[in-house]
Amino acid sequence: MSAAIPGARRLARVVLNAANPEALAEFYRDALGFTDAEADPAAVADGRDGARIVRLRLGDQRLDLAAAAGRPYPGDVPGYSLLFQHCALIVSDMAAAHARLSAHPGWRPITTAGPVRLPASSGGVTAFKFRDPAGHPLELLAFPADAVPEAWRPDARDVCLGLDHSAISVADTARSVAFYESLGMRVASRSLNTGPEQARLDGVADPTVEVTGLGFPDGPPPHVELLCYRGIASRPAPDLRLDDVAATRLVIAMTDGEALRAVCAAHAGRLVSGTPKAGSGDALLRDPDGHLVQLTVG
Template identity: 30%
Template sequence: MPIVTEFPPGTPVWVDLQTSDPGAAASFYRSLLGWHVPEADPAHGGYAVASLKDTPVAAVGPFPPGMARPVWTVYFAVADIDASAAAATETGGAVLLPPGEIMPGVRMAIVADPAGAVLGIWQRDQDSPWLRDEPGAVDWLELVAPDYRSTFPFYEEVLGVAVSEMRVNDQPYGLFDVGPANVAGATTAASGVPAHWLVYFGVADLDAAVLRLTELGGNVLEAPVAAAGVGRWAIVTDALGAGFGLLEPEPR
């Protein structure tokens, strides 16, 4: 189901990039992932909505006040954004940007979990399509934290997800579940790495994508690795320093 049109509470609903040079970033991802990125819209805070196959895939925009490091932000659908924001503080997290209407029918807030990972929560009156699980589109989303299990009560209360666990390459790997679907994962951060949410974009050929990324000025943080039942992936940065993952899924 590459075009998602329904977003039950707890499911990822969007990703966007905040960066120092949105035009340069748009050019980078256009060349790497094949996105169509129009001119930024001043009416939408200088953000440009990128698309593939005429379907939205992500957005690229400028730094908000106080931000100095480029970052991808993950947003999750919630049924009651005010209740979810209250639950964020009640479970040891923080509200960084209180709930507010960013456009008619869409309310958003930015919160941090108890480990410090930042994410958005999103409530809207009517869903709109999002391209997923195709080359160039978001394929997976992952919480990276020193002790990801300690954040589970936060996500259960704020997003209304269930949690479970599996093993990847014989290491424990957390899962956030909405009904029977695994909607995101959680893994242990390397020593010294702060908690964060990581966006993985799908690619058809990981080696070719990594080579192209370096040609465009990006950097490889973690060399490609593989896991049965998952595929091959690498952790990288774009030319301006925003971190993300590239994932070549194992054939289904």
């Protein structure tokens, strides 16, 4: 598919699988400040009919937890694995957010020795990565006081402000950019992250990471980031079943049914079996590295 389809409007929500979504939701509420979100009767929350869903919100962004009876999250998946996909949460006070998280059991750190301040070349943010009780990777992010984007300037909200992005590990940046641009997204930022701070953050020895931010025409967060670790041997796409706990889904809202149908026709080989190919419903695709992308209208 060579020409971009101006169809993707926004990242409507991220869907995480869990054996017990109700119990996991308690962790997200207590440790991270999420609240319950109203159900959208017009939406299929995760592309699997009949799934039990807990709908959560942090600020203006949505995160859904879907009941899944498949394989558990496979241990400490490193950041360079194509299974790796994390949600990054913006916090107004890293010390307070980390202390609040530390007061709740069940999570495990990825970042070594606590939050780490990245150099200016990597954005200058303070970050901390960890795994929730089900194994999903998450990240806390705090901007420098003099460089807080308008969308994340603190107000009366909780110390955890909202979902900034979901980052996925990819084998080939150019290939993945081409796929997501074909949905209507655009490259908004690029950086090359390396050094001891990045090693601490990722828990990976001597990483060199191409970070590519992909934005949407609607503008506000969340967005999508591509993480490509240089020097890592080529890896096959993960064999993920839809009900595996690691089968996280990006739900992208398209402008209309025509855009959705065009994407489905162009990427027929990436459609998940049994998913509608027309605009009368959602479509579920696998990106070039096996990550699940659900397209919906709205």
